[in-house]
Amino acid sequence: MKSFSPSDPFPSSYEATQTEQRWQQVWEQEGVYRWEPTANREDSYVIDTPPPTASGSLHVGHIFSYTQTDILGRFKRMSGKQVFYPIGWDDNGLPTERRVQNFFRIGCNPQLPFDPSLKFDPSQPAGDGPLKPVSRRNFVDACSALTIEDEKSYKQLFKRQGISFDWRFEYATIDAHCRRISQLSFLDLIKKKFAYQRYAPTMWDVDFRSAVAQAEIEDREIDGLFYSVRFDVEGGGDFTIATTRPELLPACIAVVAHPEDERYRHLFGKKAITPLFRAPVPIIASEVAEKDKGTGIMMICTFGDLTDVQIWSQHKLPLRQIIGFDGRIAEATFSPSGDFTSLDPTQAQNAYAPLKGTKVEECRRLVVQQLKDAGRIVNEPEKTRHSVKFYEKGTKPLEIIPSRQWFVKLLEFKEQLVEQGRKIVWHPNHMRMRYEHWVNGLNQDWCVSRQRFFGVPFPVWYPLQANGAVDWDNPIFAPAESLPVDPASDVPAGYTEAQRGQPGGFMADPDVMDTWATSSMTPQIQSHWMQDGERHRRLFPMDVRPQAHEIIRTWAFYTIVKAWMHEGQVPWHHAAISGFIMDSDRKKMSKSKGNVIVPLALIEEHSADAIRYWAARGRLGIDTIFDTSIFKIGKKLVLKLFNATRFIDMHCKTHGMRTQTFTLKDATSDIDVAFMHSLKADVLECGRQFEGYEHSLALQTAEHAFWSFCDNFLEIVKSRIDNESTSSEASRRSGLATASVAIRAFLRLFAPVLPHVTEELWSRCFAMESDAHWSIHRSKWPQAAEFNELPHGGDDLAYRLAVEILGVVRKHKAQANRGPHTPVSQLSITCTDSLHEVLKRILPELADAIVIHPTCIKIRPDADANAQVQVEVELA
RNA sequence: GGGCGUUUAGCUCAGUUGGUAGAGCAUCAGCCUUACAAGCUGAGGGUCACUGGUUCGAGCCCAGUAGCGCCCACCA
Numbered sequence: 001m002k003s004f005s006p007s008d009p010f011p012s013s014y015e016a017t018q019t020e021q022r023w024q025q026v027w028e029q030e031g032v033y034r035w036e037p038t039a040n041r042e043d044s045y046v047i048d049t050p051p052p053t054a055s056g057s058l059h060v061g062h063i064f065s066y067t068q069t070d071i072l073g074r075f076k077r078m079s080g081k082q083v084f085y086p087i088g089w090d091d092n093g094l095p096t097e098r099r100v101q102n103f104f105r106i107g108c109n110p111q112l113p114f115d116p117s118l119k120f121d122p123s124q125p126a127g128d129g130p131l132k133p134v135s136r137r138n139f140v141d142a143c144s145a146l147t148i149e150d151e152k153s154y155k156q157l158f159k160r161q162g163i164s165f166d167w168r169f170e171y172a173t174i175d176a177h178c179r180r181i182s183q184l185s186f187l188d189l190i191k192k193k194f195a196y197q198r199y200a201p202t203m204w205d206v207d208f209r210s211a212v213a214q215a216e217i218e219d220r221e222i223d224g225l226f227y228s229v230r231f232d233v234e235g236g237g238d239f240t241i242a243t244t245r246p247e248l249l250p251a252c253i254a255v256v257a258h259p260e261d262e263r264y265r266h267l268f269g270k271k272a273i274t275p276l277f278r279a280p281v282p283i284i285a286s287e288v289a290e291k292d293k294g295t296g297i298m299m300i301c302t303f304g305d306l307t308d309v310q311i312w313s314q315h316k317l318p319l320r321q322i323i324g325f326d327g328r329i330a331e332a333t334f335s336p337s338g339d340f341t342s343l344d345p346t347q348a349q350n351a352y353a354p355l356k357g358t359k360v361e362e363c364r365r366l367v368v369q370q371l372k373d374a375g376r377i378v379n380e381p382e383k384t385r386h387s388v389k390f391y392e393k394g395t396k397p398l399e400i401i402p403s404r405q406w407f408v409k410l411l412e413f414k415e416q417l418v419e420q421g422r423k424i425v426w427h428p429n430h431m432r433m434r435y436e437h438w439v440n441g442l443n444q445d446w447c448v449s450r451q452r453f454f455g456v457p458f459p460v461w462y463p464l465q466a467n468g469a470v471d472w473d474n475p476i477f478a479p480a481e482s483l484p485v486d487p488a489s490d491v492p493a494g495y496t497e498a499q500r501g502q503p504g505g506f507m508a509d510p511d512v513m514d515t516w517a518t519s520s521m522t523p524q525i526q527s528h529w530m531q532d533g534e535r536h537r538r539l540f541p542m543d544v545r546p547q548a549h550e551i552i553r554t555w556a557f558y559t560i561v562k563a564w565m566h567e568g569q570v571p572w573h574h575a576a577i578s579g580f581i582m583d584s585d586r587k588k589m590s591k592s593k594g595n596v597i598v599p600l601a602l603i604e605e606h607s608a609d610a611i612r613y614w615a616a617r618g619r620l621g622i623d624t625i626f627d628t629s630i631f632k633i634g635k636k637l638v639l640k641l642f643n644a645t646r647f648i649d650m651h652c653k654t655h656g657m658r659t660q661t662f663t664l665k666d667a668t669s670d671i672d673v674a675f676m677h678s679l680k681a682d683v684l685e686c687g688r689q690f691e692g693y694e695h696s697l698a699l700q701t702a703e704h705a706f707w708s709f710c711d712n713f714l715e716i717v718k719s720r721i722d723n724e725s726t727s728s729e730a731s732r733r734s735g736l737a738t739a740s741v742a743i744r745a746f747l748r749l750f751a752p753v754l755p756h757v758t759e760e761l762w763s764r765c766f767a768m769e770s771d772a773h774w775s776i777h778r779s780k781w782p783q784a785a786e787f788n789e790l791p792h793g794g795d796d797l798a799y800r801l802a803v804e805i806l807g808v809v810r811k812h813k814a815q816a817n818r819g820p821h822t823p824v825s826q827l828s829i830t831c832t833d834s835l836h837e838v839l840k841r842i843l844p845e846l847a848d849a850i851v852i853h854p855t856c857i858k859i860r861p862d863a864d865a866n867a868q869v870q871v872e873v874e875l876a
Numbered sequence: 877g878g879g880c881g882u883u884u885a886g887c888u889c890a891g892u893u894g895g896u897a898g899a900g901c902a903u904c905a906g907c908c909u910u911a912c913a914a915g916c917u918g919a920g921g922g923u924c925a926c927u928g929g930u931u932c933g934a935g936c937c938c939a940g941u942a943g944c945g946c947c948c949a950c951c952a
Binding site: 012290293294299305307397398617619623629635636645646649651711811 | 879880881882887889890899901902905906907909910911912914915916917918919947948949950951952
C-alpha cells in the first residue's frame with residue numbers, strides 16, 4: 001500500500017520497527033529509488049559508492065558513513081535529480097583468500113587444471129586437515145561461494161537501514177563484468193605505455209609470498225637490537241658498523257659513510273672485508289649516510305631497505321640475494337670471483353652452511369653467535385625502537401626481493417596527478433592536502449601484480465622458446481573482445497591447450513592484479529566504459545565519491561590515476577570524505593581493536609531513523625563519538641514529528657478537510673503570514689546547507705525550526721483551530737492551513753535523514769495514490785517558489801514579537817512558581833510607535849496561549865521607548 | 877622527524893565578513909496542559925587549552941606552546 005485514505009485512523013502511537021520494514025518493502029516493490037536510464041548527464045546525480053569488502057561483517061562505522069551518503073543522495077533525488085546510486089561488493093583480495101583457505105581447507109596451485117566436478121558449500125566448513133591443492137579457477141569458485149554469504153547479510157543490513165541503493169546495479173568485483181573492465185583497463189594502460197613489466201627489487205611479504213605496493217605499506221615501531229660489528233679494511237685497519245640486521249651480513253655488497261665524515265675519509269676507495277664471510281666490499285662516500293646515526297658508517301646489503309637498492313643500482317654492485325620468496329635463507333656459493341666473492345671461500349661456506357633454510361630471526365641469532373665467537377661484536381647490543389615497513393595486513397617485516405612484476409608509471413606524472421586533484425572539490429577542503437602529500441611523496445611506481453590467486457588475472461601469456469625458456473619480452477595480450485579471460489584455462493590464439501607449458505608453446509601469466517586495480521575502476525564499472533558508450537556518457541565523470549580519509553592514498557588516488565590515464569578526466573567532481581567513529585575513549589573503532597558494535601542489534605533497539613539521525617549529526621571529515629544518547633534524541637524527534645502531524649491531521653479532519661487541500665493562500669491572518677516568512681527563511685537555509693554538503697547543519701536548521709514550530713506556533717494556533725466559539729471561520733482556516741503547509745514542508749526537510757517516519761506521515765496526509773511521485777522521496781524539495789503566494793514585502797516580525805511576548809509571560813509564571821494555566825489578569829505592553837499597529841493585530845491571537853481575556857491587554861506606544869517592546873505581566 | 881586537523885558548559889556539538897558566549901543532553905525547580913509525561917515551562921552552569929601580538933574591540937585574525945586524533949617518513 002502506497003498511501004492511506006482519509007478514513008484510515010491515525011494510530012495513537014508510532015511503531016518504528018514495523019513501519020520501517022513495511023516501507024522498505026514498498027520502496028523496493030515500487031522501485032522508488034530507480035535511476036532513469038534515459039536521463040541526461042546534467043539531470044542525474046551520480047554516486048561512486050564504495051564497495052565494502054566482503055570479509056566478515058559491517059560495523060557501525062560503515063553504517064555511519066553510508067548513511068551520510070544516502071542522506072546526500074536523498075536530498076539530490078528530492079531536488080529533482082535522477083540519482084544513480086549503485087552498490088557492489090569488493091570480494092577480491094587477501095582477506096577473502098585467507099578465510100576461504102581455512103574454511104574449505106584448500107590451497108591454490110595455479111599449475112593445476114580446472115576440475116569442474118568440485119563444488120563448495122558455504123554451509124559446510126571443511127574442519128581440520130591439510131590443505132587440498134586446487135586450480136585457480138576452482139579456488140576462485142570457492143571464494144565466490146563464501147563471499148556471497150557475506151554479501152547477503154550486508155544487503156540485509158543496508159536495506160534495514162533504509163539506504164536508497166538502486167539494487168539493479170549490484171555487482172561484485174570478481175564477477176565477469178568487473179574482470180572484463182579490469183582487464184580492459186590493463187590493456188589500455190599497455191597500449192598507452194603507462195604499464196610496463198620489469199624484473200627488479202620489490203617490496204615483498206614473505207608470509208603471503210607476494211609483492212605489495214607502496215600504498216599498502218605501513219610503518220610499525222618494533223623493538224630491535226643494535227649490534228656493533230667490526231669490519232677489517234684491506235691492507236690493514238678496521239672500523240665498526242652498527243646494524244639491526246646482522247643476518248644480512250652475507251649479502252653485504254658495500255659500506256658507506258658521509259663524504260665529509262673525518263673518521264672515514266681516509267677509507268674511501270679502499271675495500272672493507274666483511275667478518276665471517278671475508279667478502280671484499282667497496283667503501284663508498286655517499287650523502288645517504290648520516291654522521292650521527294649509529295657509528296656513521298653502515299653496510300649496504302641486498303636488500304635491507306630502499307637505500308640499499310639505491311646504492312646497489314647507482315654503483316652497479318653485485319646482487320647477493322640471500323632471502324628467498326618464502327622468507328628463508330637461500331642457497332649461496334662463495335668463490336674467489338663469483339657474485340658471492342670471498343677471500344676465504346671455505347670459511348665463508350662454513351659460516352653460511354648452518355644459515356641455509358632458516359628464517360630471518362633464526363638466521364640473525366646464528367650470525368650473531370658466530371660473530372661473538374669470532375670476537376667481532378664490539379659492545380653489548382644496544383636496545384632500540386625503530387620503525388619497520390610492514391604490509392598492512394601482514395605480520396612480518398617486508399623484505400625487498402627482486403622479482404618480475406607489472407608496474408603502472410606514477411613517478412613521472414606527479415605534477416599531472418596533483419593537477420587532477422585540484423579539479424576535484426574535496427569536502428572538507430583540507431582533505432586535498434592528504435592527496436597532494438601522498439602524490440608528492442611517491443617513491444615507487446605502482447606495482448599492480450600480486451602472486452596470489454583470488455583476483456583478476458592478467459590477460460597475458462608468454463611464448464616458450466624451443467629450449468623451454470620463457471620469452472618475457474614478447475607477451476601475448478588477449479584481444480579486447482575475448483575478455484574476460486583466465487590465461488590459466490584459456491588458450492591464446494594460434495595455440496592449443498596441449499602446448500601449455502611445452503617448449504615452443506606458451507605459458508600463462510601466473511599473477512593476479514592488485515585489488516585496487518579493480519576498485520580504482522568503480523566509476524567505469526558502473527558506466528560500462530568501453531562497453532556502452534551511451535551509458536558511459538550519461539554517468540561519467542561521476543558527481544561524488546564518498547569515502548574514508550584513510551584510503552585517500554589508495555582508492556581515491558588510484559581512481560584518479562586511472563581516470564586520467566584512460567580518458568584524461570577526473571573520475572568525479574566532488575570527494576566527500578567521512579570521519580571515523582571513535583568509542584567513548586576516543587579510540588578509532590576498528591575490527592582489529594575489538595571495539596566494534598554490531599549494527600543490526602542497534603537498529604532493532606533504536607530504529608533505523610534514530611541511527612540515521614546520529615549519522616546525520618556527524619560532519620564530513622570530522623570524527624564522531626559513538627554515543628547512544630544521540631540515538632535517543634533522534635527517537636524523540638521522530639516521535640515529535642509523528643505527534644505534531646497527528647495533531648494537525650486530527651484537526652483538519654475534525655473540520656472535514658484534508659491536510660493536503662490547503663495552500664498558502666488560505667493563510668490570511670497576520671501572525672500566520674509572519675510565521676510563514678520565518679519558515680521560508682529556514683527552509684531556504686536548510687536547502688543551501690544541503691547543497692554545500694553540510695548535512696549536519698541542515699539537520700540542525702530543520703530541527704531548530706521544527707521544535708520552535710511545535711513549542712510556539714502550534715501553542716499559539718492551538719485554541720484557534722480547536723475552539724469554534726472563540727475563533728472565526730477564516731481565522732481557523734488560516735491557522736489550519738499554516739500548520740498543514742508547515743508540516744508538509746517539515747516532513748520533506750527531514751525526509752533525507754528520517755526516510756521512514758516521514759514517508760509514513762506523508763502517506764497519511766499528503767500522498768496521492770494516483771501520483772507517480774506519491775512517495776515523499778520523489779516529492780519536490782521545498783523551494784522559494786512554494787512561498788510565492790506569501791504577500792511580498794512581508795516579514796517574520798509579527799511572529800518574532802509573538803514568540804518574545806509569549807516567552808516573557810511563560811518566564812513570569814515560572815518564576816512566580818505558578819502553572820502555565822494560571823490566568824493573566826493584565827498584560828501591559830509598551831512599544832515603539834512603529835510596532836503599535838502590528839501588535840494591536842496579533843495580540844488577540846495570543847490571548848489563549850497566554851491565558852488572558854483579550855480586553856485585559858493594554859498596548860501603549862511610546863515614542864521615546866528605549867526597548868522595542870516592554871512587557872509587564874500581572875497574574876490573577 | 878614532517879604534515880593535516882582539533883581543543884567552546886559535566887557530555888555531544890553549533891558559533892557566518894572580528895561587535896554583549898549558543899543549542900541539545902545531563903542537573904535542579906515548577907506543571908497530569910484535550911498531539912506528545914518518550915511531554916511542557918523555567919533556572920543554574922563557560923578565564924572559549926595556554927602565552928604573546930594586531931585592533932577602539934578577538935572564541936574568530938597573526939606568532940608561539942601544550943594536549944588529543946589522524947596521515948606520512950630511506951628500517952644503519
